[in-house]
Amino acid sequence: MIEIVQNIIFKNGLIFAFLCVGVLMLLAFWTSKYILKNHIPGVAIAIIVALILAFFGDKKGLGDVKIFSGLSLLGGSMFRDFAVVATAMNADLIKIKAAGVAGFISLIVGVSFSFFIGAIIAFFFGYNDILSVTTIGAGACTYIVGPITGYALGASSEVIAISIATGVIKTICITIMTPLLAKKIGLNNSHSAMVFGGLMGTTSGVAAGLAATDVKLVPYGAMVATFYTGLGCLLCPTLFYIIMNYFFV
């Protein structure tokens, strides 16, 4: 009997993933409403529980556990990007235009300050070769910019792993802290959501954090944030690497 059930789940992994996420969200929203009295949003609870559950697996988190392998497909980049694009349907063009300049500036500032803070800390942690410092700085942008820069420049795999870890920590940090800090930093309108997306950059963290704050803000933050990784991949291995060269001569 157990074998038959397991077989059905293995063969229909994605469908089982829908069920799992649905049940998790139901429990999270119930906990938020009745136990925590809406102090922590249900989405945030669900994401934190999901991150904790990821410890049961390995590289792919819970997706490494065979019966949950469908989660890797559901939470993979294809479905994620597809759903992010769909959120643009609700975006208001007038509001986007109004935040255009601020969004652009926040992107430039966001990529630069993340990179240089990451690079400076890496230097003080004893990484004194230009490849490692540049790669870890890139990892401070997002966990995609880090490895892309590292591979492009030829950094060691240990440093590339650290750059990915840095980006993941940033994503987790933003996911958890955004709903808690949103009020204090005035994150309650489309304009500041776009600035936020540009400064933070990590699309998953920005979108998850905004989803936990106010779902209406997601498309604005996510849209600017998606340009961040591209800009980071453009600047880190080129301009920023050249700038770093001046410090290491």
Next chain:
Amino acid sequence: MKIYGVALLAGCFLLGKLTGYLLGTLINIDGDMGGVGFAMIYLIAANVFMEKNKLQRKQTKNGVLFWGAMYIPIVIAMAATQNVKAAWNGGWIAVLVGVLVSILGYLLVPLISQIGKKTDKLEF
């Protein structure tokens, strides 16, 4: 029909990815440069075009809105499949950089939000 909306979304998505990859090739990076961002711009443009020409159908829009609503469940599935162990084992440098960059980012949000902000607030 709903499938028209899903197809429109798929078309914008693939076109956006194509733009991103072409841009990537142009500057010699083997990757996607803001493909999702371009796809969103295409979808918004298609939406505006349809509204202007009165081609907008409720069911078509619902086909897109369904996938937009699936975003949160997908993010939760994504969180469950992150390599949290590596992030934990990456050592203190990863934690320090990740946390510090996030905190400084939060501090910069109200500062840069001042730029281009009109007196009449753009709130919902």
